[in-house]
Structure formats: structure tokens, C-alpha cells
Amino acid sequence: GDSVTQMEGPVTLSEEAFLTINCTYTATGYPSLFWYVQYPGEGLQLLLKATKADDKGSNKGFEATYRKETTSFHLEKGSVQVSDSAVYFCALSYAGGTSYGKLTFGQGTILTVHP
Amino acid sequence: DVKVTQSSRYLVKRTGEKVFLECVQDMDHENMFWYRQDPGLGLRLIYFSYDVKMKEKGDIPEGYSVSREKKERFSLILESASTNQTSMYLCASTPVGTPYEQYFGPGTRLTVT
Numbered sequence: 280g281d282s283v284t285q286m287e288g289p290v291t292l293s294e295e296a297f298l299t300i301n302c303t304y305t306a307t308g309y310p311s312l313f314w315y316v317q318y319p320g321e322g323l324q325l326l327l328k329a330t331k332a333d334d335k336g337s338n339k340g341f342e343a344t345y346r347k348e349t350t351s352f353h354l355e356k357g358s359v360q361v362s363d364s365a366v367y368f369c370a371l372s373y374a375g376g377t378s379y380g381k382l383t384f385g386q387g388t389i390l391t392v393h394p
Numbered sequence: 395d396v397k398v399t400q401s402s403r404y405l406v407k408r409t410g411e412k413v414f415l416e417c418v419q420d421m422d423h424e425n426m427f428w429y430r431q432d433p434g435l436g437l438r439l440i441y442f443s444y445d446v447k448m449k450e451k452g453d454i455p456e457g458y459s460v461s462r463e464k465k466e467r468f469s470l471i472l473e474s475a476s477t478n479q480t481s482m483y484l485c486a487s488t489p490v491g492t493p494y495e496q497y498f499g500p501g502t503r504l505t506v507t
Contacts, residue, residue, distance in 0.1 A: 283436075285436075320500070321500055322398070322484055322486075322498030322499050322500045322501055323437075323484065323486075323496075323498040324497075324498065325495045325496070328495070368436060368437065381427075381439060381442065381452070382427075382437075382439070382496060384429075384436040384437040384438075385436050386434050386435055386436040387434075387436050387437075
């Protein structure tokens, strides 16, 4: 079956540091890939997405590129802020078939940014 | 803005009790989902529904059931709560046109003692 694996956390950074959170996936088909973010006390919200190989998703200074050859979708940000402290989830989904709309999540990575 | 609300933020129940978790969305979305979130395990899909009266099992349906009598409401039922069902429960919805972006509620933290 499909699965998503994220780097072990928690990740602790100083403000303005460079962020990378690794995500790799195993898929039986050609999924779309997502990063969701969960701020303290809130539900998840979509951060960015990529629907096919070599697509780059970007939002709020975060970027991730869909790499089919390495089955990866690593999240990056050039300069993190304290307000980026949250839990980040990598996920995959399919547009059709019996898995339509269902998300498969990684285990989540806790990010803490200090001033 | 899309709004997904859940009936309680925190809930404490005793082992063996029947527990109802309610989820309501206000954007006329067809698809609704229930997940549980546990540290180190991410989110796992319990049940989902593509339409009123329709339900399908997710990856971990054991010990749970669901009800969808109206389009905007999707209920998760723990028939006889057990301590291993202590968790954060998250509801989500998505329209047919954009199945990828799921809109999440704030979650219900359930403790079973």
C-alpha cells in the first residue's frame, strides 16, 4: 500500500535559519503530494501542493518539489520565523479510483523556532 | 471562509460509555472524513463519506461507526469507549471539485478513563 515517511523530529531552529523537512513516499500509482501545517490549538490547513512530477508547490515562503525519481517531496524555507512553529505533515492523495480524495499522511514533524 | 466545527474541544469519558463526536461544515461539501491523530503516527483515516447516508471504512475503523443523515453533518460514534481510543479526533471536508484540499476542524481531544 501507499505510505509517507517524514524525517524524525522535533526540529529546533533559530529565527532566520534555513529549514528542510524531508518527506519520501511509496505509492502504487501517480499521486498528488501535499504539505499540511497544524498551528498550536488548531486543525490542519493546506500549506502547498504539487499534482505531478517536477511540479513545485510554494506558499508563504515555503517550497517543495515533486521528485518522482527519488520519490521525495522535501519542504524548504530560506528564513524561518517564530510564527512558523507548528507541526508539518506530508501527505499524498489520488484524483480518481477507489482512493479518490483520501489522504495518506506522514507522522508529522514538530518545528520550534526560537527568537 | 470554509468553516468546519466540532462539537467539543475536550471530552472525558469513562470506559464502556457510548461517545458521539459531531462535525458540521457550512460549505455544502460532499466529502467528509474522520481521522485520529496520535504522536508519531500522524493522522489515520477512520471513516469517510462521499454523500448523505453513504459511508466507507478507512484504515482503522474497528471500534467506531459513523452517521451521515444530513449533508453538512458527519458524526463519529464510539459504541463502547476504551482507553486505547484516547486520542485527538479531527474531522475534515472537501468539495467534489477540489478533492485534494481538505478543510479541517479544530479537533476534539478525547480522554477515556
